[in-house]
Amino acid sequence: MENIQNRVNELHALLNQYSYEYYVQDNPSVPDSEYDKLLRELIDIEEAHPEYKTNDSPTVRVGGEAQSSFEKVDHDTPMLSLGNAFNEAELRRFDERIHDHTDNVEYMCELKIDGLAVSLKYVDGRFVQGLTRGNGTTGEDITENLRTIHAIPLKIKEPLNFEVRGEAYMPRSSFMALNEEKEKNEEQPFANPRNGAAGSLRQLDPKLAAKRKLSVFLYSVNDFTDFDATTQSGALDELDRLGFKTNQERERVKDIEGVLKYIEKWTEQREQLPYDIDGIVIKVNDLDQQDEIGYTQKSPRWAIAYKFPAEEVVTTLQDIELSIGRTGVVTPTAILEPVRVAGTTVSRASLHNEDLIRERDIRIGDSVVVKKAGDIIPEVVRSVIERRPDDTRPYHMPTHCPSCGHELVRIEGEVALRCINPKCQAQLVEGLIHFVSRQAMNIDGLGTKIIQQLYYNHVIKDVADIFYLTEDDLLPLERMGAKKVENLLTAIQASKANSLEHLLFGLGIRHLGVKASRVLAEKYETMDRLLEVTEEELVSIHDIGDKLAQSVVTYLENEDIQALIEKLKTKNVNMVYNGVKTSEIEGHPDFQDKTIVLTGKLQQMTRKEASAWLEMQGANVTSSVTKSTDLVIVGEDAGSKLTKAEKFGTEVWTEEQFITKKDEISN
Numbered sequence: 001m002e003n004i005q006n007r008v009n010e011l012h013a014l015l016n017q018y019s020y021e022y023y024v025q026d027n028p029s030v031p032d033s034e035y036d037k038l039l040r041e042l043i044d045i046e047e048a049h050p051e052y053k054t055n056d057s058p059t060v061r062v063g064g065e066a067q068s069s070f071e072k073v074d075h076d077t078p079m080l081s082l083g084n085a086f087n088e089a090e091l092r093r094f095d096e097r098i099h100d101h102t103d104n105v106e107y108m109c110e111l112k113i114d115g116l117a118v119s120l121k122y123v124d125g126r127f128v129q130g131l132t133r134g135n136g137t138t139g140e141d142i143t144e145n146l147r148t149i150h151a152i153p154l155k156i157k158e159p160l161n162f163e164v165r166g167e168a169y170m171p172r173s174s175f176m177a178l179n180e181e182k183e184k185n186e187e188q189p190f191a192n193p194r195n196g197a198a199g200s201l202r203q204l205d206p207k208l209a210a211k212r213k214l215s216v217f218l219y220s221v222n223d224f225t226d227f228d229a230t231t232q233s234g235a236l237d238e239l240d241r242l243g244f245k246t247n248q249e250r251e252r253v254k255d256i257e258g259v260l261k262y263i264e265k266w267t268e269q270r271e272q273l274p275y276d277i278d279g280i281v282i283k284v285n286d287l288d289q290q291d292e293i294g295y296t297q298k299s300p301r302w303a304i305a306y307k308f309p310a311e312e313v314v315t316t317l318q319d320i321e322l323s324i325g326r327t328g329v330v331t332p333t334a335i336l337e338p339v340r341v342a343g344t345t346v347s348r349a350s351l352h353n354e355d356l357i358r359e360r361d362i363r364i365g366d367s368v369v370v371k372k373a374g375d376i377i378p379e380v381v382r383s384v385i386e387r388r389p390d391d392t393r394p395y396h397m398p399t400h401c402p403s404c405g406h407e408l409v410r411i412e413g414e415v416a417l418r419c420i421n422p423k424c425q426a427q428l429v430e431g432l433i434h435f436v437s438r439q440a441m442n443i444d445g446l447g448t449k450i451i452q453q454l455y456y457n458h459v460i461k462d463v464a465d466i467f468y469l470t471e472d473d474l475l476p477l478e479r480m481g482a483k484k485v486e487n488l489l490t491a492i493q494a495s496k497a498n499s500l501e502h503l504l505f506g507l508g509i510r511h512l513g514v515k516a517s518r519v520l521a522e523k524y525e526t527m528d529r530l531l532e533v534t535e536e537e538l539v540s541i542h543d544i545g546d547k548l549a550q551s552v553v554t555y556l557e558n559e560d561i562q563a564l565i566e567k568l569k570t571k572n573v574n575m576v577y578n579g580v581k582t583s584e585i586e587g588h589p590d591f592q593d594k595t596i597v598l599t600g601k602l603q604q605m606t607r608k609e610a611s612a613w614l615e616m617q618g619a620n621v622t623s624s625v626t627k628s629t630d631l632v633i634v635g636e637d638a639g640s641k642l643t644k645a646e647k648f649g650t651e652v653w654t655e656e657q658f659i660t661k662k663d664e665i666s667n
């Protein structure tokens with residue numbers, strides 16, 4: 001037995017050493033096959049003698065058992081965020097504020113890694129718990145996923161007790177490989193490596209997380225009692241010595257001029273890094289000085305994050321494509337010569353509407369400046385007039401629908417052009433796609449491509465036809481096998497039992513959103529009662545306005561619609577509210593039924609967009625902070641609402657925290 005224990009110890013030591021050389025030092029001393037061989041030996045021993053398996057064994061790198069959820073855990077000390085600077089003037093002001101406290105100051109400049117903040121706890125030198133930042137006070141326990149990251153040491157050189165914090169990230173190479181695979185499997189690729197990292201760490205199955213090849217850079221120590229350092233640079237050197245991975249591009253500089261040089265250097269060289277950065281973090285180096293300068297509610301006063309401006313690139317506008325939405329709105333999309341912007345290749349960008357194209361005088365053939373709003377959604381900023389070819393002409397939207405040829409109209413007060421032909425094929429297809437979408441009938445596997453094929457091959461012409469589909473209809477479709485057909489038919493069958501609000505929303509009645517569908521279903525309980533309802537009755541309901549009431553009644557009075565409802569009934573599609581309480585209906589558990597207030601100026605999206613998204617997740621977005629407010633999301637220059645939230649002890653998130661959460665959910 002002692003022999004086995006000795007061999008296990010030996011294998012642990014060797015495997016940890018090889019992981020360290022490969023993933024932390026980037027300098028392997030043995031070929032991969034040697035690592036794999038020793039790991040195999042250890043797995044075999046642990047299988048034969050489970051009593052030798054410990055949770056700091058290198059075999060945990062392959063991922064343990066799947067979990068059903070992540071536990072919420074309070075941080076020992078809050079994980080703060082950083083104030084931002086967007087230009088030289090703001091950096092100089094930061095420097096002046098620092099000099100108000102102390103003369104002689106040295107700064108540490110570090111790359112701001114674009115990933116996900118994590119906190120790692122070590123007890124007796126062993127990694128015991130890893131948390132996400134969460135809202136700063138409470139994070140989620142993602143220990144099992146973090147154990148799969150080779151750059152995180154499971155055991156360090158000395159039996160110390162402390163917490164280290166840093167950024168988990170997805171190297172660009174892992175990101176490209178992952179997206180290639182996703183595309184092959186016809187899955188939605190991740191928009192950028194940060195989303196990739198967030199999505200991976202939120203996997204409930206650590207075996208999947210293990211495949212994602214994440215890494216980490218540690219940048220701070222939470223508790224210095226056990227730690228021999230008087231400066232930030234000393235602390236990072238000490239982390240290096242203990243076996244942690246820190247970023248080696250850091251530099252100590254004497255003054256703000258040094259900071260500006262460092263920023264200039266990395267603004268130019270950031271694309272050459274094998275990982276994404278979104279800025280530079282500047283920290284007062286001396287720990288005593290840091291203490292003296294202190295903290296605000298949210299962030300240290302002794303540090304600041306310089307954020308890179310959104311990257312802009314120039315490419316050619318090859319064409320403007322028009323798409324017709326479910327409600328007939330015609331949206332122009334820029335078809336671009338593919339170009340890399342902020343980490344992904346962009347070949348399309350919405351141009352929103354005709355006014356925008358005219359105001360910016362954007363023409364087909366132009367060289368155009370493209371950037372990503374909030375680093376996510378590609379946008380055409382302007383044309384480069386100096387490079388305009390001679391033969392371009394101002395762009396005009398067509399007068400007739402590109403799909404059905406019906407004349408387009410501009411409804412008063414709206415910027416959008418609309419096709420008002422109720423038989424327009426493009427609209428009908430969009431309506432079918434809407435019907436099967438998640439918030440509507442939620443028919444898994446029935447994607448856009450399948451719907452298009454079914455419609456244009458005349459297999460289905462309205463939403464009810466979906467319930468008449470048979471194996472023979474589906475099998476001949478592209479990329480369709482027997483198993484897929486079976487799953488699809490099961491999903492269609494299952495959707496028939498959905499509560500009434502799903503069907504109501506799915507029908508695509510103008511102005512009727514998820515929330516109002518639920519209100520109507522809860523109130524009237526059956527489709528039959530809804531069919532008899534009058535406009536007067538509807539407007540008396542809280543939440544239902546004139547426009548919506550009129551739209552619902554007109555829709556349900558239509559004979560074609562009544563025939564459609566009969567056709568659905570024949571196939572036993574449920575037309576009854578199934579009694580599920582509002583609180584149990586879809587949406588995201590983190591937001592469902594939460595009362596949320598948005599305040600201050602958001603950088604990455606408008607308050608309206610944020611609010612619409614939150615409502616989709618089941619939240620109630622209100623305008624004033626009261627005792628019953630669950631969460632306040634703050635942008636820049638938040639005023640009295642933030643003060644109130646602090647008074648009531650309401651949970652407060654920064655925009656960044658909100659976006660991170662949103663990205664996690666949307667992926």
Ligand code: IVH
Nearest residue numbers: 080081082110111112113117167219281300
């Ligand atoms: S120091 C008190 N250093 O940027 C906060 N943060 O709001 C200490 N980040 O999500 C943060 N690289 O995870 C620091 N070298 C670095 C960083 C860094 C990335 C992230 C951090 C947080 C955000 C700052």
